[in-house]
Amino acid sequence: MPLWLEIVVRTLVSVVVLFFLTRMLGKRQVSQLSLFEYITGITIGSIAAYISLDVDTDWYLGIIALVVWVLVSYGIEVLQLKSKRARAWIDSKSTVLIKDGKILEDNLKKEKLTNEELLEQLRKKNVFKAAEVEFAVIEPSGEVNVLLKSEYQPITPSHLGIKVAPEPESQAVILDGRVMDEPLSTLGLNRAWLDTELEKLGVSIDNVFLGQVDGYGQLYVDLYDDQLQVPEPQEKASLLAQLKKCEADLEMFALSTENTEAKQMYTDCSNQLIQVIHDVRPILSQ
Known part of the structure; x- marks a missing residue:
């Protein structure tokens, strides 16, 4: 077998073996790596390169080494799942770097982290003052990871005592100019509705790179032609305006009628509608 062909075959074999062994290790290997997983990833990559290029030795020896490393890594992962002590020893523990706005210098030295590096990590979390931090943990x-002091945390509806309905899942109904029928059906919609919405926006399906419908039935599109400006959907604003108009009409009816019972009925309905508008405003104002 020619040398170049042997290298091609060995490389393909190592890629296939490495793929299946990595799948066995799980998704954690391709996310945030611990120290041991970092070492394992480097070693496995080096062995895979050895299998491909070291034609002076038998290729199966590299496969054996690769399998052994993966089995050891897999065994350690199983041990970590079963033993908290093993997890703490292999992966180490989290370390508090800032507490009550005070930087813990001894813990910084323990983690070999400089104050400039700590400030850089804080800026990545949109925190520019260490004094605003309740806890910072590596x-x-x-x-x-950073927890701000209560007075510096962004205001949320829960802080104001406002209950917000869960945000329904959005569905991609157009991808690369092609209509996706299954997401449309999931939302209880069809192509006729989609054509009507696109006509309102003044765009054709062929020019749509991505089209999404939110849980409230509003269509958002991104076009291939970035020079074209697409108007924002107005369904929510229109509904809020209609509710306000109905409330105003009820107040007008209450003022214009001389019948006491009718006046009271219109007033009660107006007050109920005011409460409805107050409840749905956070949703319709998004």
Whole structure:
């Protein structure tokens, strides 16, 4: 067999074996790596390169080494799942870097982290003052997670005592100019509805790179032609305006009638509609 062909075959074999062995190790190997997983990834890659290029030795020896490394890594992952002590020893523990706005210098030295690197990690979390941090913790993966003090946290509806309905899942109904019928059916819609919405926007399906429908039935599109400006959907704003108009009409009816019972009925309905508008405004104003 020619040398170049042998290298091609060995490379293909190593790629296939490496693919299946990596699948066996799970998705954690391709996300945030612990120290041991980092070492394992480098070693497995080196062995795979050895299998491809070291034609002076038998290729199956590299496969054996690769399998052994993967089995060891897999065994350690199983051990970590079963033993908290093993997890702490292999992956180490999280370390508090900032507590109550005070940087813990000893813990920084323990993690071999400089103050400039700490500030860089804080900026990645959109935090520019260490004094605003309640806790900052470095995880075994090396990522720094930050909890701001209560007075510096963004205001959310829960802080204001407002209950917000869960956001329904959006569906991609157009991809690369092609209509996706299954997501449309999931939303209870059809192509006729989609054609009508596209006509309102003044665009054709062929020019749509991505089209999404949110849980409230509003269509958002991204066009191939970036120079074209697409108007934002107005269904929510229109519904809110209609509710306000109905409330105003009820107030007008209450003022214009001389019948006491009718006046009271219109007033009660108006008050109920005001409460409805108050409840749905957070949703319709998004």
